[in-house]
Amino acid sequence: MAFAAFGSAPATEHKSPVKSGRIVLALLMPGLIYLGLFFFTPLFSLIITSLETPAASGAIGAYDYGFAWQNYVTVLQSYFPQILRSFYYATVATLIALLISYPLAYFIGVKLRRFPLFQRLMLTLVIAPFFISFLLRTIAWKQIFADEGWIMQFVYNMHWMPTSEHFLGSDFAVIFGLTYNFIPFMTLPLYTTLERFDIRFLEAGADLYASPAKVFRKITLPLSMPGIISGTLLVFIPIAGDYVNASRDFLGSSKTSMIGTMVESDFLQNWDYPSASALSVMLMAVIVVLVSLYVRSAGTEDLL
Amino acid sequence: MKRFAIGKFTLPVYSVLALCFMLIPIVYTIVFSFNNSHRSNTTWEGFTFDKWLGVCNRPDVCEALGNSLVIGAVSTLIATILGTALAIGLVRYRFRARALVNLALFLPMATPEVVLGAGLAGLFFNAGVGAGWVTIIIAHVMFCLSFVVVTVKARVQTLDPVLEEAGRDLYANPNQVFWKITFPLLLPGIVSAALLAFSLSFDDFIITYFNSGDVTTFPKYIYVAAARGVPAEANVIASGVFIAAILVVLITQIRGAVKRKRLLKSS
Numbered sequence: 001m002a003f004a005a006f007g008s009a010p011a012t013e014h015k016s017p018v019k020s021g022r023i024v025l026a027l028l029m030p031g032l033i034y035l036g037l038f039f040f041t042p043l044f045s046l047i048i049t050s051l052e053t054p055a056a057s058g059a060i061g062a063y064d065y066g067f068a069w070q071n072y073v074t075v076l077q078s079y080f081p082q083i084l085r086s087f088y089y090a091t092v093a094t095l096i097a098l099l100i101s102y103p104l105a106y107f108i109g110v111k112l113r114r115f116p117l118f119q120r121l122m123l124t125l126v127i128a129p130f131f132i133s134f135l136l137r138t139i140a141w142k143q144i145f146a147d148e149g150w151i152m153q154f155v156y157n158m159h160w161m162p163t164s165e166h167f168l169g170s171d172f173a174v175i176f177g178l179t180y181n182f183i184p185f186m187t188l189p190l191y192t193t194l195e196r197f198d199i200r201f202l203e204a205g206a207d208l209y210a211s212p213a214k215v216f217r218k219i220t221l222p223l224s225m226p227g228i229i230s231g232t233l234l235v236f237i238p239i240a241g242d243y244v245n246a247s248r249d250f251l252g253s254s255k256t257s258m259i260g261t262m263v264e265s266d267f268l269q270n271w272d273y274p275s276a277s278a279l280s281v282m283l284m285a286v287i288v289v290l291v292s293l294y295v296r297s298a299g300t301e302d303l304l
Numbered sequence: 305m306k307r308f309a310i311g312k313f314t315l316p317v318y319s320v321l322a323l324c325f326m327l328i329p330i331v332y333t334i335v336f337s338f339n340n341s342h343r344s345n346t347t348w349e350g351f352t353f354d355k356w357l358g359v360c361n362r363p364d365v366c367e368a369l370g371n372s373l374v375i376g377a378v379s380t381l382i383a384t385i386l387g388t389a390l391a392i393g394l395v396r397y398r399f400r401a402r403a404l405v406n407l408a409l410f411l412p413m414a415t416p417e418v419v420l421g422a423g424l425a426g427l428f429f430n431a432g433v434g435a436g437w438v439t440i441i442i443a444h445v446m447f448c449l450s451f452v453v454v455t456v457k458a459r460v461q462t463l464d465p466v467l468e469e470a471g472r473d474l475y476a477n478p479n480q481v482f483w484k485i486t487f488p489l490l491l492p493g494i495v496s497a498a499l500l501a502f503s504l505s506f507d508d509f510i511i512t513y514f515n516s517g518d519v520t521t522f523p524k525y526i527y528v529a530a531a532r533g534v535p536a537e538a539n540v541i542a543s544g545v546f547i548a549a550i551l552v553v554l555i556t557q558i559r560g561a562v563k564r565k566r567l568l569k570s571s
Contacts, residue, residue: 019335023393023397024393024397024399026389027389027390027392027393027397028389028390028394028405029395030386030389031327031387031390031449031453032388032390032408033403034445034446034449035408035409035412035449038413038424038427038442038443038445038446039408039412039415039420039446040408041427042420042423042424042426042427043419043423045423045426045427045430046419046422046423046426047428047534049426049430053519096382100322103315103318103322104318104319104322106315106412107316107319108314108319111316111560116560116561116564116565117558117561117562117565119561120557120561121554121557121558122319122323123557124553124554124557125323125327126323126326128326128327128330128546128550129326129327129329129330129547129552130392130503130504130507130550131498131503131545131550131553132330132333132542132543132545132546133333133522133523133526133538133542134507134523135509135523135526135527136329136333136508136526136532136538136539136542137329137333138329139526139530139534140328140329140330140332140333141329142335143332143346144315144328144329144332146346147349175373180326180329182524183326184326194407194560232492233414233545234413234414237414237415237416238416238417240415240416241415241416241418241419242416242510243418243419244509244510244527249527249531250530259418260416260417260510263418263422264418264513264514267422267425267514268454268513268514273426273429276422277422277426280418280419280422283369283416283418283419284415284416284419287414287415287416288411289324290414291407291410291414295407297403304343
């Protein structure tokens with residue numbers, strides 16, 4: 001449902017005819033087989049690789065099938081700071097993205113409802129960042145916050161920060177970049193939920209002498225929960241696996257490495273496939289837990 | 305509604321400010337595509353159209369763009385066909401494994417890109433398939449598929465089955481019903497889905513980086529160039545793509561809004 005906004009669909013829905021059989025198979029099978037081959041098989045292959053041991057030949061990058069459970073222990077021990085940091089960044093950035101997105105989505109979805117043209121224009125601006133390279137956008141922030149840029153010069157001149165310290169390369173810079181890059185993924189699901197939301201509930205609350213704050217807490221917030229949850233998933237998960245913002249060439253430094261950084265360097269530079277796979281499998285396990293908690297509370301119909 | 309008078313201006317002003325914040329790096333990227341820079345594009349050195357007029361003076365940037373366009377087009381085509389079929393099947397038919405299919409489609413969207421990238425790269429490596437064009441396209445179709453399904457599904461849900469029944473009553477065969485009724489009505493959704501798939505494919509870096517071998521896509525070019533400074537020509541390409549995409553979106557959105565206004569008036 002998160003990306004329903006792209007479908008430019010009015011809110012009316014029609015009952016589906018109950019049918020089944022060969023047509024369903026013909027429609028669903030090609031796509032499902034594709035996902036089976038290129039989504040589920042790779043995940044399975046990651047699990048197998050994560051248990052491999054270095055090849056008896058001793059060649060670098062060669063591994064034998066095995067059941068080396070200790071790979072997981074080793075990875076947990078050596079990458080504990082990165083794992084902790086990834087979830088810390090993801091939690092903070094998701095919360096900030098939610099705080100920034102909620103009023104915006106409320107304005108577009110509820111207040112602008114009677115002005116479809118403005119609504120569409122604002123929505124287009126929300127998704128506008130999708131159409132320009134996110135690497136270049138991140139580099140733009142890097143240059144804006146560079147030490148010699150006017151923002152940092154101002155900060156240094158006002159003595160808000162000693163010149164020995166830098167914004168780039170700090171936890172704060174990485175969280176800033178992550179938040180910025182994922183705000184649209186929070187705003188869209190919130191918008192789709194709020195757009196369907198019946199304003200008469202608010203009027204009813206106000207008629208019954210509830211204060212605006214109480215109306216928000218008792219009516220608006222509970223009704224926007226599906227959007228909040230699906231936005232949180234769509235932002236938290238990719239952030240936990242991101243490594244571009246935290247990379248030294250972008251907003252981070254060697255002190256901001258995340259899970260993704262380690263997977264990338266183990267896989268592409270050190271050819272340590274079992275470690276990279278073990279780390280990926282652990283990340284995936286956390287995500288499966290999060291998604292299943294969501295499915296438990298909301299079912300699967302609203303997932304898409 | 306008058307009770308909310310205090311918030312009357314706060315919310316609109318805040319929303320406009322928030323959107324302006326979102327647009328800062330976009331404007332920055334476009335402005336720096338006109339920078340008369342020499343090696344790296346970090347400081348402003350004067351206005352010029354030269355980079356726009358001679359993008360392909362940097363053949364490496366142009367080649368990366370070409371690769372990305374081809375990969376984007378092929379992946380979008382395959383993902384849109386597979387995804388549209390899935391979306392129709394999911395909305396129109398009730399079957400027992402529905403919940404499972406929904407979950408199978410959601411998981412790829414919820415999986416971090418490093419996991420998808422490393423998983424596919426490992427699979428190709430174990431199967432002895434060399435990384436290159438084919439592996440990139442396979443990967444892109446995979447992560448675009450779910451997004452296509454979500455987008456088209458929203459459109460299928462708004463489709464009134466009565467229209468198709470009417471077609472059948474008038475002796476249209478299933479083929480005619482699909483191409484004369486269902487498909488034209490779904491087209492706006494399919495177009496937005498294809499646009500979304502293309503922009504996801506065009507902008508993907510992490511998964512591509514794991515599965516690209518020697519092939520350089522546009523985002524991969526930028527990532528590699530980031531260490532020594534991205535040339536202004538890259539900004540030109542990104543800005544050009546952005547302007548083209550935003551025009552397409554604006555036109556479809558405005559047409560949609562106008563249609564909706566007419567519907568609101570008539571009802």
